[in-house]
Structure formats: structure tokens, C-alpha cells
Amino acid sequence: xxxxxxxxxxxxxxxxxxxxxxxxxxxxLLRDRGLSxxxxxxxxxxAGITPAAFYRHFPGIPELGVALVEQSLGQLRTAAxxxxxxxxxxxxxxxxxxxLLWSETRAHPDTLRFIARERHGGVAPVRTAxxxxxxxxxxELAEDLRDGTVETAGYLAAWPAEDVRMATxxxxxxxxxxxxxxxxxxxxxxxEAEAVALATAQLRLIEHGCRAWPAAS
Amino acid sequence: xxxxxxxxxxxxxxxxxxxxxxxxxxxxLLRDRGLSxxxxxxxxxxAGITPAAFYRHFPGIPELGVALVEQSLGQLRTAAxxxxxxxxxxxxxxxxxxxLLWSETRAHPDTLRFIARERHGGVAPVRTAxxxxxxxxxxELAEDLRDGTVETAGYLAAWPAEDVRMATxxxxxxxxxxxxxxxxxxxxxxxEAEAVALATAQLRLIEHGCRAWPAAS
Numbered sequence: 084x085x086x087x088x089x090x091x092x093x094x095x096x097x098x099x100x101x102x103x104x105x106x107x108x109x110x111x112l113l114r115d116r117g118l119s120x121x122x123x124x125x126x127x128x129x130a131g132i133t134p135a136a137f138y139r140h141f142p143g144i145p146e147l148g149v150a151l152v153e154q155s156l157g158q159l160r161t162a163a164x165x166x167x168x169x170x171x172x173x174x175x176x177x178x179x180x181x182x183l184l185w186s187e188t189r190a191h192p193d194t195l196r197f198i199a200r201e202r203h204g205g206v207a208p209v210r211t212a213x214x215x216x217x218x219x220x221x222x223e224l225a226e227d228l229r230d231g232t233v234e235t236a237g238y239l240a241a242w243p244a245e246d247v248r249m250a251t252x253x254x255x256x257x258x259x260x261x262x263x264x265x266x267x268x269x270x271x272x273x274x275e276a277e278a279v280a281l282a283t284a285q286l287r288l289i290e291h292g293c294r295a296w297p298a299a300s
Numbered sequence: 301x302x303x304x305x306x307x308x309x310x311x312x313x314x315x316x317x318x319x320x321x322x323x324x325x326x327x328x329l330l331r332d333r334g335l336s337x338x339x340x341x342x343x344x345x346x347a348g349i350t351p352a353a354f355y356r357h358f359p360g361i362p363e364l365g366v367a368l369v370e371q372s373l374g375q376l377r378t379a380a381x382x383x384x385x386x387x388x389x390x391x392x393x394x395x396x397x398x399x400l401l402w403s404e405t406r407a408h409p410d411t412l413r414f415i416a417r418e419r420h421g422g423v424a425p426v427r428t429a430x431x432x433x434x435x436x437x438x439x440e441l442a443e444d445l446r447d448g449t450v451e452t453a454g455y456l457a458a459w460p461a462e463d464v465r466m467a468t469x470x471x472x473x474x475x476x477x478x479x480x481x482x483x484x485x486x487x488x489x490x491x492e493a494e495a496v497a498l499a500t501a502q503l504r505l506i507e508h509g510c511r512a513w514p515a516a517s
Binding site: 114115116117119120196199200202203204205210214246249250252253256257260263266267281284285288289290291292293294295296 | 331332333334336337413416417419420421422427431463466467469470473474477480483484498501502505506507508509510511512513
């Protein structure tokens with residue numbers, strides 16, 4: 084009787100539903116601690132399934148962590164790219180990228196706290212997955228800057244690829260730091276605005292550095 | 301009989317010795333996990349004292365964490381300042397500061413991993429302590445840059461205080477990120493050198509941004 088609604092779903096739909104329930108339950112449990120301290124049984128209990136059923140979805144907790152990384156950072160990457168695609172001016176790109184980070188942090192604090200924390204956390208496969216997603220983030224940004232999607236950054240097309248990578252990695256690290264700073268003050272609108280203003284000025288400083296870079300190096 | 305060596309020490313010396321043993325044992329246990337998952341009993345067991353004796357040193361695990369923060373970041377702050385005091389050129393300050401970060405990360409990997417991890421970890425008083433130490437770090441750097449200790453940064457004396465703070469916070473965040481990147485590849489000398497080279501270029505990019513900043517803002 085309890086599963087009457089579920090019987091109308093296809094098996095694949097139900098499986099994907101349970102998988103998402105496991106991801107959501109894990110995120111909820113991880114609010115104040117690290118993934119290395121998370122037990123499989125507490126996740127299945129919170130998701131309302133048996134421990135044995137967990138293995139239909141993930142081989143273990145580390146793989147569940149990797150799935151959380153791919154889901155959250157994959158979405159953010161796509162959204163960041165969409166923001167850049169519609170704009171041409173450097174200041175507008177900075178302002179709109181910051182606005183995106185702010186709204187995403189407000190909308191998904193638990194997910195982004197998980198990323199900020201596990202980037203240096205105790206679970207190696209999750210650290211590797213986060214590093215990989217952030218590298219992809221930097222690569223896509225480098226592409227957009229070099230191919231003229233962001234018009235005012237066209238001068239970067241003349242840079243050696245490794246210099247572009249150096250700059251975009253700095254920007255991506257700054258992005259992660261900005262999310263973490265926002266998480267620290269979430270719920271205090273003035274402090275949030277202050278953190279965004281500080282991060283925006285820092286990103287503009289980095290942009291100034293980029294413009295001054297080729298001439299001086 | 302077991303404590304025969306200790307009986308020759310003063311009570312204060314012995315107390316400080318046990319306190320340090322607790323800090324060392326905790327760091328050792330924290331290599332692959334977060335402070336929020338650390339139990340008081342496992343720390344005292346590893347340090348060779350009774351659980352009750354723990355409370356002569358710390359009210360609880362969070363306070364032990366705060367002591368770890370103060371000890372490690374306090375030392376690093378002092379060392380960073382000493383490096384800056386002997387130098388005048390911007391490139392030399394960048395190179396020597398990077399050399400210090402590299403050697404400190406090699407010498408104290410467990411301590412610095414603890415800092416990188418707990419900066420966004422689940423224990424609020426420890427997060428607060430790390431944020432406070434890093435703010436002090438940025439303030440001291442701002443002082444040195446503005447008062448001419450670093451001669452080539454003398455132009456910063458004309459900046460509004462909040463702009464100096466903005467730039468030094470960016471530098472301190474970059475420093476923390478550099479340590480974390482080094483920790484990820486520790487033991488692989490080529491990868492370590494590559495991480496340092498990348499971080500050095502990024503710090504120079506930030507310096508270029510600082511030089512270009514007042515004219516353009």
C-alpha cells in the first residue's frame with residue numbers, strides 16, 4: 084500500500100528517484116561534518132531504504148560523493164557558460180558571473196558547502212572529482228576568453244595557452260573562495276552583499292592584472 | 301616507574317608536554333578525516349593519558365582545534381613577516397614568500413592540511429579561529445606594503461585602506477590555495493615545482509593588477 088504511487092512508475096524512474104533520495108539524504112547529513120565520517124547505514128535510514136539496496140545505486144559512500152560532485156558542479160558549469168555566452172563586456176561578465184554565484188549559493192547551500200569542504204577533505208576519489216570538474220571549468224572559461232565569446236578579453240588570444248590556463252585557474256579558485264565566503268555569512272543580507280562586493284573588486288583586480296600581463300612579462 | 305623522567309620536570313613543564321602530546325596525537329588522527337568526526341577518547345588513548353586528564357588541558361575537542369590553529373598559523377605569520385622584512389623588491393618578496401610556503405608545507409603537512417580542511421569544516425569555533433588568523437595575516441601584509449617595508453609596493457600608501465585590504469585578502473586566499481595545491485602533490489618533486497611555478501605566476505599577475513589598479517579605477 085505504501086508503494087502504491089511508485090507502482091505506477093517505470094522501474095527506471097523509480098531507480099532514479101531512489102538514487103536522488105540517497106544523494107539528498109547524504110547532503111542533509113553532511114551539513115556539519117565531512118564525508119569521511121558518513122556511514123552507509125545512516126544514509127539509507129534517512130533515505131528510507133535498506134542498506135543492501137544502497138548497492139543498486141553506488142558501490143560505496145565515496146562513489147556517492149563523486150556523483151554529488153558531478154551533479155552539482157556540472158550544473159554550475161553549464162549555467163556559468165550560459166551567462167558568459169550572452170555578454171560581451173568584461174565588467175558585465177564579472178557582474179553577471181558574481182550574480183550567478185550568489186544566487187546558486189543561496190539556492191543550493193548544502194551542495195556548495197559539500198564542494199568547498201570536500202575539496203580538501205579526507206576522501207581521495209571525491210577530491211579528484213572536484214579537481215577535475217574545476218579544471219574543466221577553467222578550460223571552458225579559457226575557451227570562451229580566447230575565442231572571443233567575451234569580446235573584451237580578445238587580447239588573451241595572443242597569450243601562450245599555459246598563461247591563459249594560469250589566469251583561468253586563478254579565477255576559478257577565486258570563484259570557489261567566493262562561494263565559501265558567502266556560505267560563512269548566508270542569511271545575513273548585508274554581509275552577503277559585502278562579500279560579493281569584495282569578490283567583485285578582487286575579480287576586477289585580476290582582470291587589470293590580465294590586461295597588464297603581456298606588456299610587462 | 302613509568303613517569304620517572306617526568307618527576308624531574310616541573311609541573312608546568314609536564315603539563316605543557318602533555319598538552320603538546322594531545323595536539324600531536326590529534327593531528328596524526330586527522331590525516332584522513334575532519335575534526336567533527338574526532339572523538340576525545342581516541343585522542344587521549346593515542347596521547348597515552350586518561351580521558352579525564354584531557355580536561356586539564358582543553359574544555360573539549362573544538363578548543364583543542366582552536367589551539368592547533370593558533371599554534372600553526374601564528375608561527376607561519378611570524379615567519380612570513382620575517383621573510384618580508386629582509387627584502388625590498390616585489391619579485392624577491394614573491395619568490396621568497398613562495399619558498400617559505402613550500403618549505404613550511406613540506407615540514408608541517410599534517411598541520412597545514414588541517415588548516416585547509418577545517419577552514420570550511422564542520423566545527424564553527426575552529427572556522428572562526430582560522431578566519432581570524434588569516435585576517436591578521438592580511439592586516440600585517442597590508443601594514444608592510446603600506447609602510448614601505450616592501451619598497452616597490454610604496455604606491456599602495458596612496459590607496460584607500462579598504463582597497464589595500466581587498467588586495468591583501470586576495471593574496472592570503474591565494475596563499476591558502478597554494479598550500480592546498482602543494483599538499484595534493486606532496487612527495488612528487490616535479491609536481492610540487494609545477495604547483496609553485498603556477499602559484500608564483502598567479503601572484504605576479506595579482507601584483508600587475510595592483511600596479512594597474514589606481515589608474516583604472
